[in-house]
Each structure stands twice: as C-alpha cells, then as structure tokens.
Amino acid sequence: MRTYTPAEAAERSGFSVDTLRYYEREGILAPVARTAGGRRTYSDSDLSTLDFLRCLRDAGMPIERLRRYGELCRDPNTIAERIALLREHAVAVDNQIDQLRRYRARVDEKIAWYEGSAG
C-alpha cells in the first residue's frame, strides 16, 4: 500500500510525467491523491489502472474513448458498459490485425515480384 511520486509513476507506467498530468486533466485518470503540500501520490491501484490504460492506448484506442472508459471506472454501476466498450475495442483490434495481415501479404507479394524481376 505504498505510494509513488510522479517520477516513479512515470517510470512504472511508461507514460511521461507530463502525460500523467494530462490524463488527469482530461479526466481519463481519476484525480490522484495529494500530499499536504500538493504533490501527487500515485497508489498501486492508480498504477494498475495506468497499466491497463497503456494497453488500450497502445492498441489504438483514441483519447476520447479512453476518457469514457476512465469515467465508467469511477462509477461502480457500469460494469456492463465497460464490458461493452472493451468488446467493441476488441473487435476494432481484430479488424486492425486482419488488415495488417492483408497489407503484410501484399508487401510479401511485392518483394517476391521484385526478386523475380531482378533477383
């Protein structure tokens, strides 16, 4: 149950300190606890949230959807909506994977063609 400074949170989450502040400002991350002096103290729970947000982000979820997910996570009566949002994103990821495979195949064809015509 220890806490983390912004620099530690940045290192562990892979987001920059600036991005952590930005996510909080944007309402993606819930307001983080503070010391008496006003410094942020990230909890283990904040870090695991950030870890999953990073996964969603890197999987191409736009900021706006990320914010929506963050909002839902602050209301305990939204499990169904969260599942729906994640399912939707899973479909988007599947489509992206399929697309990439097709592109990948075309690149291979092109390489083969170059090798045939000049190699």
Add this chain to the structure above:
Amino acid sequence: MRTYTPAEAAERSGFSVDTLRYYEREGILAPVARTAGGRRTYSDSDLSTLDFLRCLRDAGMPIERLRRYGELCRDPNTIAERIALLREHAVAVDNQIDQLRRYRARVDEKIAWYEGSAG
C-alpha cells in the same frame, strides 16, 4: 492507357485530391504528367503506384519512409534497396500484429474478469 483527372485518381486511390497534390509536392509520388493547360493527368501506372503506397501507408509506414520508397522507385538501379525497405517494413508489421494480439488478449482477460466479478 487512358489517363485520369485528379478527381478520378482520388476516387480510385482512396486519397483525397489534396493528398495527391501533397504526395507529389513531398516527392512521394513522381511528378505527374500534365495537359497543355497545366492540369494533372494520372496514368494507370500512377494509380497502381498509389494503390501500393496506400497499402504501405495504411500499414503504418510513416511519410518519410514512403518518400524514400518513392524516390527509390524513380531510380531503376535500386531494386535491392526497395526490397530491403519492404522487408524492414514487413518486420515492423509483424511486430505490430504481435503487439496487437497481446493487447487483444489482455482486453479479453479484463472482460472475463469483469464478467466473473459482476456478471
């Protein structure tokens, strides 16, 4: 061996007319033939180039690499370099696919967890 107006080229390639001009300005696409009056006339060859560029672009190749590929295509003695560039990109696409699969798995886990804890 017919030619296409900018509007037709845009429709067939899926790029906007503005983007076609932009790609030409940026040296991604070789200078397109013109009518006496200065209007662009895209050839079938331009269109097939655009089609492949679209594939590369949608597969995440940044503009800078796209330009490099475009440049190489204007010099007939660069087949080996083109192959190298495409191979490199193929690896990048493979990595992206792997990453996406991992993210996809985590999203599934999260969904399962939500369903277990609330559904």
Add this chain to the structure above:
DNA sequence: ATTCAACCTGGAGCGCGCTCCAGGTCAAGC
C-alpha cells in the same frame, strides 16, 4: 538556514499528416 531537484499550474507549442483557403486559370457545355 540554504540549496536544489522535483514538483505545481495554466497555457503555449509541436510533429505528423493531412486539409482548407484565397485568388487565379482552364475547358466543357450552352
């Protein structure tokens, strides 16, 4: 007590990849 790095805020700036605009030209149809 002093230093100094890490932190704070609000707001401006940036890089990418287009996209749009002003002001003018060209050419098909009437």
Add this chain to the structure above:
DNA sequence: GCTTGACCTGGAGCGCGCTCCAGGTTGAAT
C-alpha cells in the same frame, strides 16, 4: 462568348496526443 466547376499554386490552419515553458512552491539533504 459566357458560365461554371474542376483545376492550379503557395501557404495557412487543423486535430490529435502529447510536450514544453514560465514562474512559482515544496521538501529532502547538507
């Protein structure tokens, strides 16, 4: 001949997702 819409150029502007900055505060170490 005139209209009209697609086209031309150079350059400004935009949306996203951060990233950086100025100017000030905090607090651990010396």
